[in-house]
Amino acid sequence: xxxxxxxxxxxxxxxxxxxxxxxxxxxxxxxxxxxxxxxxxxxxxxxxxxxxxxxxxxxxxxxxxxxxxxxxxxxxxxxxxxxxxxxxxxxxxxxxxxxxxxxxxxxxxxxxxxxxxxxxxxxxxxxxxxxxxxxxxxxxxxxxxxxxxxxxxxxxxxxxxxxxxxxxxxxxxxxxxxxxxxxxxxxxxxxxxxxxxxxxxxxxxxxxxxxxxxxxxxxxxxxxxxxxxxxxxxxxxxxxxxxxxxxxxxxxxxxxxxxxxxxxxxxxxxxxxxxxxxxxxxxxx
Amino acid sequence: xxxxxxxxxxxxxxxxxxxxxxxxxxxxxxxxxxxxxxxxxxxxxxxxxxxxxxxxxxxxxxxxxxxxxxxxxxxxxxxxxxxxxxxxxxxxxxxxxxxxxxxxxxxxxxxxxxxxxxxxxxxxxxxxxxxxxxxxxxxxxxxxxxxxxxxxxxxxxxxxxxxxxxxxxxxxxxxxxxxxxxxxxxxxxxxxxxxxxxxxxxxxxxxxxxxxxxxxxxxxxxxxxxxxxxxxxxxxxxxxxxxxxxxxxxxxxxxxxxxxxxxxxxxxxxxxxxxxxxxxxxxxxxxxxxxxxxxxxxxxxxxxxxxxxxxxxxx
Numbered sequence: 001x002x003x004x005x006x007x008x009x010x011x012x013x014x015x016x017x018x019x020x021x022x023x024x025x026x027x028x029x030x031x032x033x034x035x036x037x038x039x040x041x042x043x044x045x046x047x048x049x050x051x052x053x054x055x056x057x058x059x060x061x062x063x064x065x066x067x068x069x070x071x072x073x074x075x076x077x078x079x080x081x082x083x084x085x086x087x088x089x090x091x092x093x094x095x096x097x098x099x100x101x102x103x104x105x106x107x108x109x110x111x112x113x114x115x116x117x118x119x120x121x122x123x124x125x126x127x128x129x130x131x132x133x134x135x136x137x138x139x140x141x142x143x144x145x146x147x148x149x150x151x152x153x154x155x156x157x158x159x160x161x162x163x164x165x166x167x168x169x170x171x172x173x174x175x176x177x178x179x180x181x182x183x184x185x186x187x188x189x190x191x192x193x194x195x196x197x198x199x200x201x202x203x204x205x206x207x208x209x210x211x212x213x214x215x216x217x218x219x220x221x222x223x224x225x226x227x228x229x230x231x232x233x234x235x236x237x238x239x240x241x242x243x244x245x246x247x248x249x250x251x252x253x254x255x256x257x258x259x260x261x262x263x264x265x266x267x268x269x270x271x272x273x274x275x276x277x278x279x280x281x282x283x284x285x
Numbered sequence: 286x287x288x289x290x291x292x293x294x295x296x297x298x299x300x301x302x303x304x305x306x307x308x309x310x311x312x313x314x315x316x317x318x319x320x321x322x323x324x325x326x327x328x329x330x331x332x333x334x335x336x337x338x339x340x341x342x343x344x345x346x347x348x349x350x351x352x353x354x355x356x357x358x359x360x361x362x363x364x365x366x367x368x369x370x371x372x373x374x375x376x377x378x379x380x381x382x383x384x385x386x387x388x389x390x391x392x393x394x395x396x397x398x399x400x401x402x403x404x405x406x407x408x409x410x411x412x413x414x415x416x417x418x419x420x421x422x423x424x425x426x427x428x429x430x431x432x433x434x435x436x437x438x439x440x441x442x443x444x445x446x447x448x449x450x451x452x453x454x455x456x457x458x459x460x461x462x463x464x465x466x467x468x469x470x471x472x473x474x475x476x477x478x479x480x481x482x483x484x485x486x487x488x489x490x491x492x493x494x495x496x497x498x499x500x501x502x503x504x505x506x507x508x509x510x511x512x513x514x515x516x517x518x519x520x521x522x523x524x525x526x527x528x529x530x531x532x533x534x535x536x537x538x539x540x541x542x543x544x545x546x547x548x549x550x551x552x553x554x555x556x557x558x559x560x561x562x563x564x565x566x567x568x569x570x571x572x573x574x575x576x577x578x579x580x581x582x583x584x585x586x587x588x589x590x591x592x593x594x595x596x597x598x599x600x
Binding site for chain 1: 339342343344345346363364365367368371372373374375377378379380381382383387391392394395396397435439
């Protein structure tokens, strides 16, 4: 526990961590400004609306949908980038600072140290999402009011239907929590790959870019034509959009549980490989 | 869990070999460092000193052979084998965004406690006043001293120091050497890696010379001098010719005059003593009398660059 707490203190003392957390809090503000400048207008048949349009229209009646709008547009690049700032750096920076030789000659084993770093990375990623959600909710409430969310009868794509006539303030906040937890699963999974790249490559920039490419590749598959759902459901592709299942008339737990399970399957191998590599590697710097 | 063996030497290297691709950094090193000694590990840059220390501290794995500290092997036992062992390789490094004091507390936690020794360590290395400054603003000398403080947190019985005066100005070097000498006087075993002969001469009771991944010599300084000859003396006297004439009949004493007019005497200690008495009786004054041994620097170069360095069967 003490090793984990030191990893957290080290993260807190680093500028890039603060940049990531501040950016997470500011992203929803950007969307609030965009929607204030150019409010969503219902110009086509509601049946043809995309999920982002539905959410944007709902923002006219309640600011509490702002975090969902921000998540919809940030899930592809922005949030993985913020996660990558730490996941891709946390081990590689020890090589950069040449501090591995300092900490690995103490009484803490390599695996324990790596486990603490993985736990600290997960804590940071969850904190980013929490700040993102809190900031989005507060900014949305201040900008467009904290009213019940009224949206209904709208296909959200991927088989999900958003047709709750009115979702109470408490319920939408609860759903936001569920949404963030479900989205956290694939984000943590790609972070595990960034963590592995950080451990093996010993290069922060390469690891962050590599993690982003991996995340982007997983998500872009969903946009390709003729890719069967039977394939994408076992990739991280579908898990990145699974959170939308929490916005129906009732919460559809199936896709949410599936997202958690598949994400875990994707997270475990890179973590195991990281541990094996870190435990055996020569520390030459 | 294995315990340190009471009779085991502080360090024992057996057939230690390390390859990096096609490069052989260590080529079968055998070395024993007895407990309680201040042992110099001398060699030019790239000789294999730091690689040896990295293996001893468990940072890298040997290609072959073993390194044991008090009978325990860091490769087999991991950090448990480093119980009672501390040190650093190359320049000690810390988290630049944390203060010196925070860095030491971090290291104490990695050791499972010992926070009470943080202030003591800072005081020993005279950094108590700067302990709250971020390490990023420390000079090289301050980092070296902080490295020593970090090592002392572990209350070590064996201290492995890799060129601790590297990058320091003369005053910093003097202070660091004084610190090491003070620590050694407490009974600590110290392995001091260095490429500075004068440092080893000042601090160490025994030494090993390494070059190109092989041990070229291991023993004491007198043994090193004896091995490379030089059992004579060099005298500056008031009259060299009279001096030679006065001492020509002394048994087991050979006297000659150098081109610079110095008296070169080949004799053991007793012979040299008789010679001084004879010179006094003959009314020849002695300005100076010095052992005519090769300088340690010359011995070092001979071992690391001379014919010995290419001798596969050396030491």
